[in-house]
Amino acid sequence: MAVERGSSVAESLSTELIAVVVAVTAGEPRVLTIRNGAALPSGSFESGHRSLQAGLRSWVERQTHQPLGYVEQLYTFADSDRADSGRRVISVSYLGLAREGPVAGADAGWHGWYRYFPWEDHRGGAPDMIGREIAPALARWAGHDPARRSRAAITFGLQDQGWNEEWVLQRYELLYEAGLVPERARRDPVQGAVMLAGEAMALDHRRILATGIARLRAKIKYRPVFFELMPEVFTLGQLQQTVEALAGRGLHTQNFRRLIEAQRLVEDTGQMQTTGGRPARLVRYRGEIQSERAIVGTKLPLARS
Amino acid sequence: MAVERGSSVAESLSTELIAVVVAVTAGEPRVLTIRNGAALPSGSFESGHRSLQAGLRSWVERQTHQPLGYVEQLYTFADSDRADSGRRVISVSYLGLAREGPVAGADAGWHGWYRYFPWEDHRGGAPDMIGREIAPALARWAGHDPARRSRAAITFGLQDQGWNEEWVLQRYELLYEAGLVPERARRDPVQGAVMLAGEAMALDHRRILATGIARLRAKIKYRPVFFELMPEVFTLGQLQQTVEALAGRGLHTQNFRRLIEAQRLVEDTGQMQTTGGRPARLVRYRGEIQSERAIVGTKLPLARS
DNA sequence: CCACTAATGCTCTGAGTGAGCATATTGGAG
DNA sequence: CTCCAATATGCTCACTCAGAGCATTAGTGG
Numbered sequence: 270m271a272v273e274r275g276s277s278v279a280e281s282l283s284t285e286l287i288a289v290v291v292a293v294t295a296g297e298p299r300v301l302t303i304r305n306g307a308a309l310p311s312g313s314f315e316s317g318h319r320s321l322q323a324g325l326r327s328w329v330e331r332q333t334h335q336p337l338g339y340v341e342q343l344y345t346f347a348d349s350d351r352a353d354s355g356r357r358v359i360s361v362s363y364l365g366l367a368r369e370g371p372v373a374g375a376d377a378g379w380h381g382w383y384r385y386f387p388w389e390d391h392r393g394g395a396p397d398m399i400g401r402e403i404a405p406a407l408a409r410w411a412g413h414d415p416a417r418r419s420r421a422a423i424t425f426g427l428q429d430q431g432w433n434e435e436w437v438l439q440r441y442e443l444l445y446e447a448g449l450v451p452e453r454a455r456r457d458p459v460q461g462a463v464m465l466a467g468e469a470m471a472l473d474h475r476r477i478l479a480t481g482i483a484r485l486r487a488k489i490k491y492r493p494v495f496f497e498l499m500p501e502v503f504t505l506g507q508l509q510q511t512v513e514a515l516a517g518r519g520l521h522t523q524n525f526r527r528l529i530e531a532q533r534l535v536e537d538t539g540q541m542q543t544t545g546g547r548p549a550r551l552v553r554y555r556g557e558i559q560s561e562r563a564i565v566g567t568k569l570p571l572a573r574s
Numbered sequence: 575m576a577v578e579r580g581s582s583v584a585e586s587l588s589t590e591l592i593a594v595v596v597a598v599t600a601g602e603p604r605v606l607t608i609r610n611g612a613a614l615p616s617g618s619f620e621s622g623h624r625s626l627q628a629g630l631r632s633w634v635e636r637q638t639h640q641p642l643g644y645v646e647q648l649y650t651f652a653d654s655d656r657a658d659s660g661r662r663v664i665s666v667s668y669l670g671l672a673r674e675g676p677v678a679g680a681d682a683g684w685h686g687w688y689r690y691f692p693w694e695d696h697r698g699g700a701p702d703m704i705g706r707e708i709a710p711a712l713a714r715w716a717g718h719d720p721a722r723r724s725r726a727a728i729t730f731g732l733q734d735q736g737w738n739e740e741w742v743l744q745r746y747e748l749l750y751e752a753g754l755v756p757e758r759a760r761r762d763p764v765q766g767a768v769m770l771a772g773e774a775m776a777l778d779h780r781r782i783l784a785t786g787i788a789r790l791r792a793k794i795k796y797r798p799v800f801f802e803l804m805p806e807v808f809t810l811g812q813l814q815q816t817v818e819a820l821a822g823r824g825l826h827t828q829n830f831r832r833l834i835e836a837q838r839l840v841e842d843t844g845q846m847q848t849t850g851g852r853p854a855r856l857v858r859y860r861g862e863i864q865s866e867r868a869i870v871g872t873k874l875p876l877a878r879s
Numbered sequence: 880c881c882a883c884t885a886a887t888g889c890t891c892t893g894a895g896t897g898a899g900c901a902t903a904t905t906g907g908a909g
Numbered sequence: 910c911t912c913c914a915a916t917a918t919g920c921t922c923a924c925t926c927a928g929a930g931c932a933t934t935a936g937t938g939g
Binding site: 504505506522523526544545546547548549550568570571572573 | 914915916917918919920927928929
């Protein structure tokens, strides 16, 4: 229903829905997959679907039997790389959060996301593979080009700017450009490039996963969505572990609790849970705050009106 | 190219591209329109387009002759409300920033965005119309329902939580639900509802505009995109006026300059410009910082690794 | 010279964040 | 039973930054 129509005949386009569904189990971030980990749940948008999101939920449940909780749109693209068949595909990707349940369906399953992005796990400091595989490979790719060297250094925090955990997509794209991932090698190999550790996925699914991880890492900083991943009751230690799993970084325990308590995000249940050390209080998320706090979130120097 | 195909025959879908193009001229935020302000530039995605974004740029230039600078994707939806014709349409919307130039093309033009959302302009305090038209109309709609009353109060800052300028879409949707805008009345009038001031647009274009404004208001808080709207050289006063136009709120002048200077976002040109009062330094945006600052932006209590 | 209008310079204060020190509880190893 | 390892919790101190407001400067138009 374009307001003004193009001259050409309306063309045959299909629309695909793709899901990045995340859970954190036993302190590991996991993603829901099909085809034994080689692809994300996906399917085409059909007229029977009431909305894009409804269509997505239906595909995920059909393919994996995993119910979805929170869902938000990620990005839409029309990758011409995919135009093998001449038929154009529009892909609408979504990020979903869930609690890991028993999956069913052909080759559906959950896989740790660091399996696809081993360089993204900095919970125990920068992973060895960055210095051992990535840095040298990028150095070969950059050669004497200062722009490339600088980009590699900044993106992977190779010098002293530090690691920015949100640049998941930029890092993947850099590795793609440098020819260090199989997805690139499949269609256009870069000579001399050695594939990195880190499992590939079909088509551009790994790129979409990177987009989802990046979005989630950014989002947890201004919105406590991680409660969607927690069970009904939990300890602050488990909560911290979940956030660390997503962020791929270790957090300062005392300050983390201060943050959670200052915002009154949780309430006590009165119960305790044994841990490896001192027993921990079991708490529960206070969903009410959503409406309570008129989250104003300023960063502009507003006048007092 | 879904990994697993649905059972039904691939259906006929068309994809539409819609642009919210914003400029700020003489301290007023403006949006690029066609059809004499009744619609946003839009057209269908065609095989000749290299990418969605390329298609969008092409449509905007064809319809308005306005060149685009910064562009980012907003949202994608498949509104079943639009399925009048039985043919489903996927709409991909974009936000673009530009410097207002001479437009050409049928009924293309720039219009102040507060013409469509008069309740969003709080630069001189809350507009009268909120107390005079909106609050009473919402009160009638809410009746004795506490959930509705609370929602209205929070969304429009009717009590003391204050105004949150980012909730542009929520406010529009509330007015839509309450039957106070013509777009709703067109397809499903709410009896007894009196239309509010604020011009309507075709289809759901006003909703898309609201989405764009909301995105922009949120974005300027963590990324200085407003420089895209400024001329080559400008004064800090003009910059502030531009940001105020977007945010719809007045800013504390001294603190605003402190913010800009602390981040070293601008550099001096050595020139001055006369104003109504003391002459102002003319400055220029330091585009370099983009790469300089490894914008880390933490809000999580990271451990020192 | 005076009134008016912006642009600039600075100061004070309180809230919030980064880092650590110290203590409390359990379970398990000598 | 005592000591130690592993967590959970309490609190403090230093520093940065954002919110507010006071004061001054440099043009323009009577």
